Amino acid sequence: MDWAILLYISALIAAVAFAVLVIFLVRTLRSANRTLEHTANTVANLEKQLNGITSETEQLLHKTNQLADDIQQKTESVNTLFTSVKDLGQSVTQFNQSIRQVSNTVSSHTVDQSENIAKAVNWGTTALDLYTKFKLRKQHLNEPIKTQGGN
Structure with missing residues (x-):
């Protein structure tokens, strides 16, 4: 009988061990289930946030593209302005060169x-002197005639 009791006791120990194992296994599975549910909720929230971020990123990218196009157009306008200023500078330079040439000429x-x-000028001065002398001589010549007629 010793064998039979031992056999029953060992079967009882095995059953208790199996029951304890099942209890811990159930607790572990429940904990794993809670963790998985929490992870699923986190992933769902992450998905919502990613969708929001994705739409905001698309809007930001669209605005950035519009801004880049606007900057490109304004840059082209400024380039046109600088080209005009450059042409004006070349015209002023050519005008200055023409003025210098005329001045040098x-x-x-x-x-x-x-x-x-x-x-x-010397001939003019000489001619003026001759004219003045001629006038003085003419006056000298006319003065004696006036005195003779008056006597």
């Missing part, structure tokens, strides 16, 4: 003609 002609001008 006038200066060189003046230098070339300065001797002729000096001669002309």
Whole structure:
């Protein structure tokens, strides 16, 4: 009988061990189930947040593209303005060069003609002196005639 009691006791220990194992296994599975539910909720919230972020990102990308297009158009306008200013600067430079050429030409002609001008001034002075002398002589000649007629 010893064997039979031992056999019953060992079967009872095995049954209790199995029951304890099942209890801990059930607790572990429930805990795992709660963790999975919590994870599922977190993933669902994450999905909602990602959808919101995705739509906001799309809106931001759309606005960024519009801003880039606007900047591109304004840059082209500014480039046109700078091209116009550059052309104006080139025109002013060409005008200045033309003025310099005219000034240099006038200066060189003046230098070339300065001797002729000096001669002309001398001739003018000489002619003026001769005219003045002629007038004085004419007055001198006319004065004795006036005194003779008055006597």
